[in-house]
Amino acid sequence: MKHILPALLLLLPSLSRAQSPLTSGFFNYHLTDRYEILSDSMTTDFFTGIKPYRRDYVAAFASKLSVHKKVDSFNQNYLLLDNIIFANNSEQFSQKSILRYFYPNQRALFYV
Secondary structure, three states: OOOHHHHHHHHHHHHHOOOOOOOOOHHHHHHHHHHHHHOOOOOOOOOOOOOOOOHHHHHHHHHHOOOOOHHHHHHHHHHHHHOHHHOOOHHHHOOOOEOOOEOOOOOOOEOO
């Protein structure tokens, strides 16, 4: 009994994390930094000096972007698809599932 409580206290911080930070390379960081510079204002969603970024903050930032060019639309779509679980309009990206668990999404083949 006296070993269970310390074990639970050690595991509690790791159980509260429900997301992984951005780890898919520097391209996501480059895009978020680029669009923050292009927006001419500091974002309140995350701080670009502190890495790794949280995925829910990047999804909120990407959904607020105003795109004017085709390449910007592609990059916004890339950021939203990479963080699809946290995107506000994730219904737009989801399609009918295959066998209830597999989705034909490029970024997320398997959803739980």
